[in-house]
Amino acid sequence: MSAPAPAARRVNVRTPEVMERVQAEVETHYRSHIVEQIRAKGSVVQIGNTTIRLARDFGFCYGVERAIDLAYAARKVFADRRVFLLGEIIHNQEVNRQLTEMGVVSIPNAEHEATVATLTPEDVVIVPAFGAETRLMKLIAARGCMVVDTTCGDVMSVWKRVRQYAKTGYTSIIHGKASHEETRATSSRAMGDDGMGNYLVVLTLSDVDYVCDYIRNGGDKEAFLKRFPAGAHSDGFDPDLHLTRIGVANQTTMLKSETEEVQRRLRQAVLDRHGPEAGVTNFQVFDTICGATQERQDSLFGLLKQPLDVLLVVGGYNSSNTTHLVEIGEQRLPTFFIRTADCLKSLEQIVHFDLHLKAEKESYSDKLAGDGPVTVGITAGASCPNNLIEDTVLRVFGLRGIDEAAVRAALN
Structure with missing residues (x-):
């Protein structure tokens, strides 16, 4: 009988003394009194003919705050040891830069296994908020x-x-991005504790329709497997066998309405194939959109009911939940996905990330220019700290000829 795999040496760094020091440092880095004051005034501030409206809910969620607190605490508790981070703690450049300056060594995703293989029992490894694949955790x-x-x-x-799906013989259909750290970690758990489970990752509704057609009518197995990229399905995945009993899950940061549509279409395909009685037993679903993601999407829909001239979405370009906020905004009005306030070069010149080109570009807009009244909406994903929102607020007012002193005076 083979020996059981070694368990990770998880350590608790959340002692009262350490966390008191951590909270003070985190607040220094990321807190914003200006944002708090705007929120206290109904999330709107108007100075002259310039109005800024903030979404009701944006910025750090509890899970992100906890991850940052733990990373800061790890650096303090293990001040005399090497501390490594698997990739990024969250998808925000500013937060990851702070950790690097504190001496936390970030291991790029492509180098995880090679670097971990060189570590020693004296080293500390921080697992990010997205989690990590089971294979990597075993190596650690x-x-x-x-x-x-x-x-x-x-x-x-x-x-x-997804572990439960695997245990009971259901294939996990995961709505997410196959290359995203969270989805890769989830996919590894969908293999089950014995490694015999199966999964398929679908990203678009077009992907889902393709899968639904195969469920209903069968098709070309080889063409099916070519449709989905490496990592988007389990080794040995056979659509003729593994699409009979399916359970749906999702990356927690997906667009809620789209995930619900994924669930609806897959359920209907199973019912069409097996009939209402057998269909019910061959399909399972569990709503796994996180509460913070849902709150930020709902809050943006609320903000968009107000009259706005332009929407600024602040956050890391590789942040999934922030990307979906941009998608929502683009349906209604000019929307710019900016990393920081520095992207606002002038009243007309904005550097922003184009979701369709998948690249940063520079655009010229007359929405902020001119002497007439303008209303700017601002929101951010769950990985964006409030200090970056403050910078954006001050930058918008500054470009409109209103300095920081005037902003602070208007909020007092």
Whole structure:
């Protein structure tokens, strides 16, 4: 009988003394009194003919705050040791820069296994909020490293669900981005504890329709497997066998309305194939959109009911939940996805990320220019700190000829 795989040496760094110091440092880096004051005034501030409206809910969620707190705490507790981070703690350049300056070494995703293989029991590894693949966690355990696990509780809830699917013979259909850290971690759990489970990752409704057609009518197995990129399905995946009983889950940061449509279409395909009685037993679903993601999407819909001339979405370009806020905004009005306030070069010149080109570009807009009244909406994803929102607010007012002193005076 083979020996059980070694367990990771998870350590608790959340002692009262450490966390008191951590909270003070985190507040220094990321808190914004200006944002708090605007929120206290109904999330709107008007100075002259310039109005800024903030979404009701935006910025750090509990899971992100916890992950950052734990990373800061790890650096303090293990001040005399090497501390490594698997990739990024969250998808925000400013937060990851702060950790790098504190001496936390970020291991690029492509180098995870090679670097971990060189670590020692004296080293500390921080697992990011997205979690990590089971294969990598086993390697970390084998090296004997100490682990500070910041995985979000909502992500772990998804893992629990896909493990249950595998245990009961259901294939996990995961709505998400196959290359995203969270989805890769979830996919590894969908293999089950014995590694015999199966999964398929679908991103677009076009992907879903393709899968639904195969469920209803069958098709060319080879063409099916070519349709989905490497990592988007389990090894040995056979659509003729593994689409009979399916359970749906999702990356927690997807667009809620789209995930619901994915669930509806897959359920109907199973019912069409098996009939209403057998269809019910061959389909399972569990809503795994995280509450913070849903709140930020709902809040943006609320903000868009107000008269706005332009929407600024602030956050990391690789942040999934922020990307979906941009998609929502683009349907209604001119929307610019900016990393920081520095992207606002002038009243007309804006550097922003184009979701369709998948690249940063420079655009010229007359929405902020001129002497007439203008209303700017601002929101951010769950990985954006409030200090970056403050910078954006001050930048918009500054470009409109209103300095920081005038903004602070208007809020007092």
